[in-house]
Amino acid sequence: MLTQEEVSRYSRHLIMPEVGVDGQEKLKAAKVLLIGTGGLGAPVAMYLAAAGVGTIGLVDFDVVDVSNLQRQVIHGTKDIGKKKIDSAEETMRDINPLIKIVKHEVALTSENALAIMRDYDIIADGTDNFPTRFLINDACVMLNKPNVYASIFRFEGQATIFAADGGPCYRCLYPEPPPPGLVPSCAEGGVLGILPGVVGLIQATEVVKLILGAGEPLIGRLMLYDALAMRFRELKLRKNPECICSTGDVKLIDYDHFCGIQKPEPPPVVGEISPTEVKTMIDSRQDFILIDVREPHEFQIGRIPTSNLIPLGELPKRIADLDPNAHYVLHCKMGGRSAKGCDALRAAGFKRVFNMTGGITAWSEQVDPTVPKY
Amino acid sequence: MAKILIPTPLRQFAEKNNSVDVAAATVGEALASLTTQFPDLRKNLFNDEGKLRSFVNVYVNDEDIRYLQKDATAVGDGDTISIVPSIAGGRC
Ligand SMILES: [Zn+2]
Numbered sequence: 066m067l068t069q070e071e072v073s074r075y076s077r078h079l080i081m082p083e084v085g086v087d088g089q090e091k092l093k094a095a096k097v098l099l100i101g102t103g104g105l106g107a108p109v110a111m112y113l114a115a116a117g118v119g120t121i122g123l124v125d126f127d128v129v130d131v132s133n134l135q136r137q138v139i140h141g142t143k144d145i146g147k148k149k150i151d152s153a154e155e156t157m158r159d160i161n162p163l164i165k166i167v168k169h170e171v172a173l174t175s176e177n178a179l180a181i182m183r184d185y186d187i188i189a190d191g192t193d194n195f196p197t198r199f200l201i202n203d204a205c206v207m208l209n210k211p212n213v214y215a216s217i218f219r220f221e222g223q224a225t226i227f228a229a230d231g232g233p234c235y236r237c238l239y240p241e242p243p244p245p246g247l248v249p250s251c252a253e254g255g256v257l258g259i260l261p262g263v264v265g266l267i268q269a270t271e272v273v274k275l276i277l278g279a280g281e282p283l284i285g286r287l288m289l290y291d292a293l294a295m296r297f298r299e300l301k302l303r304k305n306p307e308c309i310c311s312t313g314d315v316k317l318i319d320y321d322h323f324c325g326i327q328k329p330e331p332p333p334v335v336g337e338i339s340p341t342e343v344k345t346m347i348d349s350r351q352d353f354i355l356i357d358v359r360e361p362h363e364f365q366i367g368r369i370p371t372s373n374l375i376p377l378g379e380l381p382k383r384i385a386d387l388d389p390n391a392h393y394v395l396h397c398k399m400g401g402r403s404a405k406g407c408d409a410l411r412a413a414g415f416k417r418v419f420n421m422t423g424g425i426t427a428w429s430e431q432v433d434p435t436v437p438k439y
Numbered sequence: 440m441a442k443i444l445i446p447t448p449l450r451q452f453a454e455k456n457n458s459v460d461v462a463a464a465t466v467g468e469a470l471a472s473l474t475t476q477f478p479d480l481r482k483n484l485f486n487d488e489g490k491l492r493s494f495v496n497v498y499v500n501d502e503d504i505r506y507l508q509k510d511a512t513a514v515g516d517g518d519t520i521s522i523v524p525s526i527a528g529g530r531c
Contacts, residue, residue: 104528195527218526221447239525243494254448256528289523300501300523378451381479 067093071163075117088277089117095276098122098185100173100201102153104261105191105215105268107139112269114157114164118276121157122167122185125149132439136258173197175317178204187275189213189268195242196319202227202235203317206310211275215268220257220292222264225283225302226271232284233302234310260292336407338419340428343394347371353392358406359425363398367436369428377402380409389415396421396428398439441469441514444521452479466497467510469520484522494525 067075067089078084078092095118099106102125113121129137129144129152137149144152150168157166169181173192182188182204190201190212198216205212205228214235215224228234267288274280289298309315346353347369357364357372364374375383377397387393393410395403400423407420421428429436440460445453453459454477463469474481486492497504498521504512514520 193528195525198527216526217528219447221526223523223526238496240493243492243525254528287523289521298501298521300498300521301503301506303503303506305505378454378479 066090068163071117074161074163078117083279084277088279091276091278092117092273093119095187096120096122096185097187097189097272097276098124098182099189099191100124100197101191101193102137102139102149103127103133103191103193104136104217104256105265106189107137107153108262108265109189109191109269109272110153110157111139111160112266113272114161114166116269116273117161118164118272120165120167120185122169122181123150123153124169124171124173124181125153126170126172136256136261138262173200175200175319178317179208182208182210185210187211187213187272189272191215191265191268198235199242200317200319203309203315206234207315207317213268213271213275215264217256217260217264219254220260222260222267222288222290222292224264224267224271224288224290225286226275228310229275229282229284231304233304234308237305237308237310238287238302240305240308257292263292264290336411336419337422338394339422340431343369343396343421343428344432346394351392353394354387356393356395356403356406357425358395358397358403363439366439367425367429369396369425369433369436372396377406380406384410384413387415389413390417392417392419394419394421397424399424399426440516441518441520443469443473444519446522446524448524448526449480449483449522452483453477463514465510466499466504466512466514466520469514470497470510483524496523497521498523 067086075089078089079086097113097118099110099121102110102123110121127149129140129147129149131145133140134142139156140152148170150170154166154168171177178200188201188205188210190198192198202212211229212227214227215222226232271283274282285302287300287302304311355369355372357368357374358377358380360376395406397403400420404420407418410418425436426438429438440462443459443461445457445459450457459473461469461472463472474484484492484495491497499507499512499514500519
């Protein structure tokens, strides 16, 4: 039953036959779990709260950083340093005090996933890494709950519903996560701030449609959105008969144990050098060549004064110009791309090649804070 | 000529092209032609055995080639080949 206050608040829904009182009651009774309260989770949480989804669970363990605010519109400048779930809850309560918000301040793991997800009807995956995405998919398959999925990169987005009754799951599309390093992360690749707004609201739309049982759900179809071209394309997704969602052979795995994506600091290995060691080499005028393999627009944001810019994509063509006997240190933003650059130089027979760990981000933290982090 | 659409994460390996036209009769030939033109793409698309990587899917128009004739799927004028890698971004 809707209260008088709810009737007033949701009147624009109630006068629409596709929602009406019945639909609004369905929304009120619905329990939706949002995993991640970042770029995608922000618009999803705000609109689902406004729409009157009765119970919204939030899973996040991160705190608000100034660099989040370019896109995570649920958080504001006053929230910097606060827990994201607290900041998100505050915004949602302001939008709609009539709904219930449940906070799960944890990283989702194979141990806690089923217990957290079991209480919800629909899961919305707004995470940023492959291990968690595979974990969410597999748990949704086990629990038979629809996974409203979206992901973003630079100015492109993907959205679909996985693990709905009879529909394909994430593993039908991609059987396993990529090895670390082959697919760039958002932190390395960037994301257009508006993009998660558009893609997150596709997710929110599909959540509301599933609750209402209205329209054609985005099941068995992968929506691709290209913001630069302003073009939507749709690809067919099929249920793979050999996939775990058909065979039932599902077991939850914490991929980060061998995937390495979420590990904070890998142990130093041969061929790596820390920013402070590089600083010492510069100060003591050692003979070496520092190569920055980032893109020119990143070089403009901040650089190490003695560095030479050779973007990773151009490195293969420039190898012929480089002295294979010289001593090289490569760096990028966080260390991923420069590791690939080091591999390329070593493969070309260069012997003294070192990767600066943590990239210019670590340089800013450990050596020169006047170099802006981005 | 078939058109191959290059997704954002892979454009850095294809001289920043977002699409490339290739003359080919099958998907396999089209991808071979693409990776000959842009050798850096090869290790992003194929594993050491030369098979498509499991986090990369290839579509002809709106259909996954795994449900057509895979590499042998015929392509012709006006067909669009999409390379669709998995992307993980969201919370970031
Ligand atoms: Zn499946």
